[in-house]
Amino acid sequence: MLDYAGVYELLSPEEREVQKAARRFLEAEALPYIRDFWERGEFPVHLIRRFGEMGFLGPTLPPEYGGAGVSSAAYGLIAYELERVDSGLRSFASVQSSLVMYPIYAYGSEEQKRTFLPRLASGEMVGCFGLTEPDGGSDPDGNMKTRARREGDTWVLNGTKMWITNGNLAQIAIVWAKDEEGVVRGFIVPTDTPGFRALEVKHKMSLRASVTSELVLEEVRVPEELRLPKAEGLKAPLSCLTQARFGIAWGALGALEAVYTEALAFAQSRVTFGRPIAARQLVQEKLVRMLADHTKGLLLAWRLARLKDEGKLRHTQVSLAKRENVAAALNAARMARDILGGNGITLEYHAIRHMLNLETVYTYEGTHDIHTLILGRDITGLNALE
Ligand SMILES: Cc1cc2nc3c(=O)[nH]c(=O)nc-3n(C[C@H](O)[C@H](O)[C@H](O)COP(=O)(O)OP(=O)(O)OC[C@H]3O[C@@H](n4cnc5c(N)ncnc54)[C@H](O)[C@@H]3O)c2cc1C
Numbered sequence: 001m002l003d004y005a006g007v008y009e010l011l012s013p014e015e016r017e018v019q020k021a022a023r024r025f026l027e028a029e030a031l032p033y034i035r036d037f038w039e040r041g042e043f044p045v046h047l048i049r050r051f052g053e054m055g056f057l058g059p060t061l062p063p064e065y066g067g068a069g070v071s072s073a074a075y076g077l078i079a080y081e082l083e084r085v086d087s088g089l090r091s092f093a094s095v096q097s098s099l100v101m102y103p104i105y106a107y108g109s110e111e112q113k114r115t116f117l118p119r120l121a122s123g124e125m126v127g128c129f130g131l132t133e134p135d136g137g138s139d140p141d142g143n144m145k146t147r148a149r150r151e152g153d154t155w156v157l158n159g160t161k162m163w164i165t166n167g168n169l170a171q172i173a174i175v176w177a178k179d180e181e182g183v184v185r186g187f188i189v190p191t192d193t194p195g196f197r198a199l200e201v202k203h204k205m206s207l208r209a210s211v212t213s214e215l216v217l218e219e220v221r222v223p224e225e226l227r228l229p230k231a232e233g234l235k236a237p238l239s240c241l242t243q244a245r246f247g248i249a250w251g252a253l254g255a256l257e258a259v260y261t262e263a264l265a266f267a268q269s270r271v272t273f274g275r276p277i278a279a280r281q282l283v284q285e286k287l288v289r290m291l292a293d294h295t296k297g298l299l300l301a302w303r304l305a306r307l308k309d310e311g312k313l314r315h316t317q318v319s320l321a322k323r324e325n326v327a328a329a330l331n332a333a334r335m336a337r338d339i340l341g342g343n344g345i346t347l348e349y350h351a352i353r354h355m356l357n358l359e360t361v362y363t364y365e366g367t368h369d370i371h372t373l374i375l376g377r378d379i380t381g382l383n384a385l386e
Contacts, residue, residue, distance in 0.1 A: 001080070002257040004295040007302050011073060018059075018074040022081035025054055026089075034086045035347045038209040041202070043088060045169065052123030056082070056093050058101040065105065065113055066121030073305035076250030084254030087357035088210030090247070095165045096120060098244035100127030103174050103186060106239065107231035112188065116172065128170040130161035130215050131237050137163065138370050140176075141184070141234050146217065148177040148185055155187060155227060157220040163364070167198040167213020174228075175217065176237045186228035186236055195220040206360040242315045245365050246308060249321035250301045252329035252361060253294055255354045259329075259336035260290040262350055266340050277339070286335040293328035301325065316378040323371035330358040 001008070001019060008016065030047060037044045051057055060075050061067025075097070083090035101120050104112055119125040135143040146159025157177055167173070173189045173196070189196060201212040228236070264287055267278035277283045300321050307313040333355035337344040344351050362368050373385040 002260065002291075002294055003298065004291055005299055007298050010302055011077075012071065015071060015074045015077060018055075018070060019077040019081065022054065022056070022078050023084075025050075026081055026085050030085045030089060034089070034209060035350075035353065038086065038088070038353055039347055041204070041208045043092065043169065043209055043211045047089070048092075048123040048126060048169075050123075051093060052121060056097075057123060058097045058105075058117065058121045060097075061101060061105055061117065061121070066118035067101075071305065072246070072308040073302060076247060076301055076305050079247040079251035080254035080257075082254065083251035084258045086209050086353065087251070087255060087361050088207050090251040090254070091165050091207060091210050094244045094247045094251070095129055096127060098247055099129035099240050100172070100174055102243045103129075103228060103231065103236065103240050104188065107186060107228040107236055108188075109225075109229050111225070112228070116188065125171045126166055126169045127172045127174060128164050128166040128213070128215075129237075129240065130164050130167075130173050130175045131241075132161060132163050134160055134162040134214075137364075138367060140237065144176070144178055144184065146175065146177040148179050148187065150179065153224045155185075155222045155224065157187065157189065157217045157222060159217050161215040161217075163201070164198075164213045164215050166211055167215055168200045168211050170198070173215060174240075175215070183232060184234045184237065186231040187222050188226045188228065189217070189220060189222055190226075193220050193222065206356045208356075238315070241365055242318050245318045245322040246304060246313075248361060248365055249297070249304065249318065249325045252322075252325040252358070253297050253301060255358060255361075256290065256294045256297070256325075256329040256332045259333045259351045259354050260287070260294060263287065263290070263336035263339040266343070266349075270341075283339060286339060290328075290332040290335060293332060297321075297325040297328055316375060319366065319371040319374045322365065323368055323375070326358065326361050327368055330355065330362050333358055 055068045056078050058067045059070045062069050079090050082093055104116050131140050133143050149156045170191050175187045175189045179185050195218040197216040198213045267283050268276055270277045304321055333351055336351040337355050340349055377383045
């Protein structure tokens, strides 16, 4: 992998193996075909079971629940390799691992863990995570209209969720709703429950190799056994987002590597005025900026992984890494597209696909600006968010 500062030497042998195996697998089974899926606006569903076999789904969870018990850096490296191919593949795995398996693992009952986690880890079952609503995602508390009404041992859910990754692929949805006291609660909702509908969002120009859906819940009846018993308040879904953002901080660097490598190779072979464009200072400056951002980003991601394993990671540190690494990847993709000239606008090259994908990554899981305000609040003690 692209590694200017020698981060590879800081990885354990197991972590290196995970990275190598993921790259080998994805180069053979995903990279050659991803462009066509992206162009058709389809997620490559045949890869789901293969992801399970490769251990990409819930890899940090203990083996008793179907995970591999690997480190946070190994999880990050899987995200890196997936997003080096396409942000849509990484989004699928992030949702399954961090937004579906993690909440069941952290907030579920023992029975829920044993019922769902092994099937989610193998890819036999797909999940989605419904927090965002049509009125806005940046203020999930203020904008949450979905309600859960208790009737004896049953909860009745009503509401609409928007922009939900994997919505039309999922057999279960983790749905966040306010109860009659206004407390946010989490539910495992089987998607074949009467009153539940998933409507696919069409005409996306970003994350095309990913399924995005609107979820409509009308009098959806869920038994008390499917409520996540330890989830109470907004901090539960927010803690899931911290897990996913950690993976995104790694994943974005995979996309950055892809566009940097492509732009460098193109610049070395493209000749204008008798010399390769790579010999021009303006082009070199762009390539160096990409490399510098990747190098700093990888060091930050590695450090956060170690803090995570030590139980010391703060969510604001994850905000910093998500904000910086995604912005760096998006800027790099735009620069790579520019270096490729006219060729850069076609799907023959990867740059524009990554560039368009990264527009979503910049916005979801907390927009760039929302993370700015989270960090601003942390360092000044003054809240500019609300
Ligand atoms: C392809 C895709 C997949 C997604 N997958 C999921 C998923 O699986 N599950 C899920 O729950 N959600 C998902 N999301 C939703 C995503 O998390 C939201 O889009 C995101 O949180 C932003 O919410 P919004 O789009 O409603 O924008 P808004 O919250 O309406 O924000 C609009 C703009 O206003 C800015 N803004 C908002 N508040 C402030 C403020 N206080 N100060 C300054 N600026 C502000 C924002 O930065 C942004 O630029 C997905 C989104 C996309 C596009």
